Structures are given as structure tokens and as C-alpha cells.
Amino acid sequence: xxxxxxxxxxxxxxxxxxxxxxxxxxxxxxxxxxxxxxxxxxxxxxxxxxxxxxxxxxxxxxxxxxxxxxxxxxxxxxxxxxxxxxxxxxxxxxxxxxxxxxxxxxxxxxxxxxxxxxxxxxxxxxxxxxxxxxxxxxxxxxxxxxxxxxxxxxxxxxxxxxxxxxxxxxxxxxxxxxxxxxxxxxxxxxxxxxxxxxxxxxxxxxxxxxxxxxxxxxxxxxxxxxxxxxxxxxxxxxxxxxxxxxxxxxxxxxxxxxxxxxxxxxxxxxxxxxxxxxxxxxxxxxxxxxxxxxxxxxxxxxxxxxxxxxxxxxxxxxxxxxxxxxxxxxxxxxxxxxxxxxxxxxxxxxxxxxxxxx
Ligand code: SAH
Numbered sequence: 001x002x003x004x005x006x007x008x009x010x011x012x013x014x015x016x017x018x019x020x021x022x023x024x025x026x027x028x029x030x031x032x033x034x035x036x037x038x039x040x041x042x043x044x045x046x047x048x049x050x051x052x053x054x055x056x057x058x059x060x061x062x063x064x065x066x067x068x069x070x071x072x073x074x075x076x077x078x079x080x081x082x083x084x085x086x087x088x089x090x091x092x093x094x095x096x097x098x099x100x101x102x103x104x105x106x107x108x109x110x111x112x113x114x115x116x117x118x119x120x121x122x123x124x125x126x127x128x129x130x131x132x133x134x135x136x137x138x139x140x141x142x143x144x145x146x147x148x149x150x151x152x153x154x155x156x157x158x159x160x161x162x163x164x165x166x167x168x169x170x171x172x173x174x175x176x177x178x179x180x181x182x183x184x185x186x187x188x189x190x191x192x193x194x195x196x197x198x199x200x201x202x203x204x205x206x207x208x209x210x211x212x213x214x215x216x217x218x219x220x221x222x223x224x225x226x227x228x229x230x231x232x233x234x235x236x237x238x239x240x241x242x243x244x245x246x247x248x249x250x251x252x253x254x255x256x257x258x259x260x261x262x263x264x265x266x267x268x269x270x271x272x273x274x275x276x277x278x279x280x281x282x283x284x285x286x287x288x289x290x291x292x293x294x295x296x297x298x299x300x301x302x303x304x305x306x307x308x309x310x311x312x313x314x315x316x317x318x319x320x321x322x323x324x325x326x327x328x329x330x331x332x333x334x335x336x337x338x339x340x341x342x343x344x345x346x347x348x349x350x351x352x353x354x355x356x357x358x
Contacts (some may be wrong), residue, residue, distance in 0.1 A: 059094020
């Protein structure tokens, strides 16, 4: 039994079943027993691999997209370059390397990283020698009154969700409680009306399962307000859908799906990102929203194939095979190419960022 099971069990015994959001937060970010605070999550030896860990090309092209947008917006002399949930720091390190030759870009950029885990912060610091990022626990402390250029890869899928099952009398919330033998188990609350889901009564039937991610909408609201007011842009890259219902809560350990309630704190927990909900939050905050674009299409438009060909010239043997496989993995529709999506946020007075314009 993990230490975290004991803690959660005591908590449930004292105050009753907990929401999925509280369970997810505890599992991922508990200060001493959380997944991101204790495990080497990312990479070939970890539980899952992300696009920047697959190839340097991902961060290079994201960097060029950021730098081109910065130039298109008149190359502001000071701006905040922000990454949300930077993991091992690979993406931001590749962004910094790819943009080093862009005149004025580094001099104007102040680096800000939003990262809840101290363990991850240490990895990020090691990946960024010579740069001096400022770390933040949440988006609430990010600088104000400067343009913000934001990248978030596989950040929103880690934010806590709640799940509700439609009932003739309203909604039953999915809760985490205790089984007879004291193990954690999924259950349902008594039916109750949920104000935030009143509109969903029109387009769902009894039994339908609906997920909400208030945290994700709040993050987008904060960033989109800033972009609308001061300029900049945000690139949100993740797996998910455009407003699709159903249970997408999942746990992964050692690159394999596992029971999300079996070993809290030891597996990565995610849910699909509802891009429609994020787009709605951005529009309400006064920001423009790009087309919802497949990662493969986005990377091809930014020139991943010529970049891959140029890197291939220097490689032979296994390294060349791995490079060709990485290009395919990032872009091919059977791999990450269409499972992962990109959404850009930008000021309504500007054009969409490169790679996201139709
Ligand atoms: N972007 C990276 C890593 C994605 S993993 C990549 O592409 O490789 C998710 C990252 O977000 C981790 O660094 C994790 O510690 C961080 N994170 C998860 N939930 C968070 C939260 N609520 N607030 C801040 N950081 C969070």
C-alpha cells in the first residue's frame, strides 16, 4: 500500500468521499507523495514520452513559431516567455537554442516557468544553464503589463477534472470513496442539480458522462486576458477533443494503462483536454482563437520535413533510423500527428501564429 493511500483513506474516513479533482490533485502534486513530486515521470525510462523528448525538432519549430510571431508583432523590447508545466525542461531548452540567432529575441525575453513540483524545477534549472528563469506555482503570479508568449505542451491534460453522470433528477458526481476492505473505489454521489451544467441538460441523455476542468478554463482566462491587453500569443498542444463527452480519465505507468485507483501517486493521471471549452474561455476573455489544428499539420507547415532532411545528412546507422522514426512519430496520423492538437491564442488585431493559419 502506498503512503498516499493511507493519507487519502484517513481523509475519506474523516470527511467522506472526495471529488475526482481532489483525488487527481493529491495523486499528482501531494508535496511528499505526489507523482510529479516523487517520480521520474518522463522519457524512455519513465512512464510516458512527450513530443520534445522524442526529437529536438519539436522545440526548434515551436521556438521559430514564437520568434516569428514576436517579429510580426513589432518585436516588443520586453516580453515574458512562459512555459506551463515544462517537465524536464527539454522543450524550453530547445526553444532557447533555436532562437539564439534571432536578433534581439533573447535580450527582450524574460523567462517564466509555471511548475508546481520542486523536483521538476531542479531538472528544468539543469536544462537551462546560463538562463535565469523565474518559477511560479500558478499563472496568478506571472508578470502583468508585458506581452506574453506562452507554450503549454501536455500541461492541460494533467489538470484536475470532475466527472458527472446524468441522472433523471440532475447529476451524480463521480467520487472516490472506500470499499468494504478499505481500498479506494469509484462511486457516485446522490443526484443534485449542478448550475454549471444546466445547459448540458439539453444535449445529454440519462447515463451520459460529462467532464469539466475549471482549472484549465481559469488558466486560459488569465493568459488570454493578458494577450488581449498586452499582445503575445499562446500555443496549447495536447491530446483531446473538441467537446466530446465520455470517461477519459486514465492512468499510465511504465508506458502502460493501469487502474487509476490502485496505486495513487505512482501512476500518471490525465484526462483528455476539451479544446472547445478552452477556446470558449479565451474568446470570453477577449482573445482570438486559431483553427484547431492537428500537430502533424502544424509541424509540417512550420517546415519539419526540410529540417528533418537537413539533420539526417549528419546521421548514419541506428541514429538515422531513430531520427526518421521520430519524425514519423511526431507527424504521422497513425501516431501523434492527429491525436495531438494545437490551438493558438492571439490578439484579435493580429494574424494567427504561423502553422495555425488556414
Ligand atoms: N511540457 C513537458 C512536460 C509535461 S508533464 C513536456 O512536454 O515534456 C506535465 C508537467 O506539468 C510536469 O512538469 C508537472 O510537474 C507539471 N504540472 C502538473 N500539474 C501542474 C499544476 N497544477 N501546476 C503547475 N505545474 C503542473
